Amino acid sequence: MSEAASRRRVFQPRVMLAAVFGTTVEWYDFALYGTAASLVFNKVYFPDSDPLVGTILAYGTFAIGFLARPLGGAYFGERGDTRGRKNVLVATLLLMGLATTAIGLLPTYAQIGVAAPLLLTLLRFVQGFAAGGEKTGALIILFENAPPKWRGLLTSLPAIGTGTGTLLSTGAFALATGLLSEEAFLSWGWRVPFLLSAVLTLFGLWVRRSVEETVEFQDSGAAAVRPQRTGTLLERLARTRFAEAWRRYPRQMLIVIGAGAAENAGYYIFGTFSVAYAEDRGLSTAALLSGISIAAAVKLVTVPAFGALSDRVGRRPVSIGGALVLLAAAWPFFAIVDGQNTWMIWLALLVTLGVGQSAILGSQPAFFAELFDTRVRFSAVGVANNLGTVLTGGLAPVLATCLLLWFDHSVAGVVVFIALMSMLTVVTVALAKETRHRETATSPSRPATRV
Template identity: 85%
Template sequence: MTHTGSSATRRPVFQPKVALAAVFGTTVEWYDFALYGTAAALVFNKVYFPGSDPLVGTVLAYGTFAIGFLARPLGGAYFGERGDTQGRKGVLVATLLMMGLATTAIGLLPTHAQIGVAAPVLLTLLRFVQGFAAGGEKTGALIILFENAPPKWRGLLTSLPAIGTGTGTLLSTGAFALTTGLLSEDAFLDWGWRIPFLLSAGLTFFGLWVRRSLPETAEFQQVRQVQQAGPATAKAPRPLRQRIAESRCVAAWRRYPKEMLIVIGAGAAENAGYYVFGTFSVTYAEDRGLSTSALLSGISLVAAVKLVTVPAFGALSDRIGRRPVSIGGALVLLAAAWPFFTVIDGGHTWGIWLALFITLGIGQSAVLGSQPAFFAELFDTTVRFSAVGIANNIGTVLTGGLAPMLASALLLWFDHSVTGVVVFIALMSALTVVTVALARETRGAAEPAEETATRKQDVDVRTAP
């Protein structure tokens, strides 16, 4: 058996431009993706799903919101296969372009009053495209940083794409706060809401320019060299079943079934917490007849705070381990769920900001900052992109993407009481605690399957380009 060398000797000196390109691209993508969440609560329930009870319209709007998440595992599988066979960089360019085009198109989409039922249908289709692109984006940024990072900095550096998601949320929420503040309600619903979506075109172009400087990772190049050095095989067309069986996606499930399930469950608290406290809370305030300005401004402020707290928790996981930081964050979310909505009912701005800081700035940030490195460390290079992309996106769909719609439905089911929503958050937090507690600590551990070149060729070389 041939030893391939340690991670420390195979990685070049970390280049800051890699972090800049990855984070900025993720910022642009998540600006696009997060716009929809706020618009679903404030706009789409009125202009694309009119003629129903406002809360029912919101549930329908969040249904199209959830469609984007249902598309994410498909995008994770497709772009994961491309990332593991053709390279990480190309995926990051493709996902950014796809997301930008879909978001700009939403900004140009006619309303229900203009084209009837075709409007919500097209809106749903564009949201699907957004979700498909998002399925490869965050995973790609995480992987390219992980494979360029010194082992002792993995937690810190792989948490940086989460800064991009926070910055994107900050920009999107700020754009809506600005437009709602400057325009009358009629003007905002008529045309003002489109402005943040149309701005995506310029941001996407600049993001593509930034990402062109991303280098391919040394780990992927080494694996490709090993595969290309294998025996030559004929490139005759293969049946679809055979191509699926030989894919990296199937290989990930075959070789790492336990780890895949861990990734699916471990992010439950972070996913549900983000979309309940950061998105559904706006709907809750509207249902109570409260002003949403304090929430929107608070979400923007906390998104700025997370630029510090997320990498801080990532760095902390480099010192004390991924598991304790992740479990601690989930426990904070569990404990804060009921007080959070009590504070929202009080309507005091400073109280709302503090509640958002505790839930999103501390609890959710701790889970979010510690888990990217944890997930990547569970898998070897040949299937890492596919494994993390599929499992993490499945978890996001089940525990995050459906959260706003489920929370709105629970609010109706419990006769506008928040009890059901609090129970939901408690269950998701408990799932994270149990799943992570059952997993092994990955900080400082050797990467799986790095010991032999033979194991690296477990995936059929015919899947290589």
């Protein structure tokens, strides 16, 4: 980063508001689908299947959203690296809001037949495409506005939005299931949280349009260099910032893909699959839903706390510590769910989501952004992080449900899966070098930094 840019980098509170509130809306939308896949979609869009098979099919459409995320990361990353960060933040929020509202209006299988699950899958794909650029965009705009000593803290704030969105979505479903009969909930009640997205999206767009482009992006000169649109498709792809990131930073890209494995798998096992697991056991899901909401509220404090801690002790020890917590908690967690003690279930969710996942969420955003220079940062982090999410998170609920069937409804296979993902994070982060004191680069010609 140039000395002039460093002097001009003054953090603006409205940037924080735009990033956090926008991410809250995006992840409210995205998380709604996960809960609905467990409680609603397996009944109203896949009603002819065995209950557990219906859950697998519903989670299959859930996973489609994750498969779309690397595509969204590549598309919005290219636009973010060549046309600016602000435009991407507006576009992703609008696209997500439209898709979520449409899900709330979608007819059921009983009304339009097979077209219903097909349209549901399409809308989930659009959600995933938008999410592919959203979280990265919020992270990048905060990172490029943050003073170096606050990078860990400030780049952890989009994860607060993720937690807040989860809190709101889970709370909305808990309220709907608590106030309505099962018949009313499945008939129309589940649609209300989806339709509320339209109001939240409009306010989010108003907030984000007030944000200015980052000084670091302007100083990089990237906006003055438009990508060439001549040549074959392969030649044009080779000129993208995504392709450039793979050429210049292959090891760093692999580090980003593997580093988030524990957080991705842990969240979707403990925070999503656990609901379906309880239903399969014939257990009440009320304690889990309320516990997930409590853990999401606690993360509003623990995520930035771990981000600030990573500014003091480094990104690596905080991230590795979080992965080890998830590893140690895997087997006890499901034993506690089986025991049906509400207080113990809440404690288990606080340990897994409020501590283990939060440590990784708080420390890794700055770590990822510090691995790349400004010219390719959006594309590199967007694609690599979303690829990691697909491979280790998006397929986790489907894989966990399949493992539950293969192991004759025993949770042993799921615990092994979590253990493997946790160790992948530990090994990947341990092989990287610490980045918290690393200077960022704005020059397109600056060589890649070894990690």
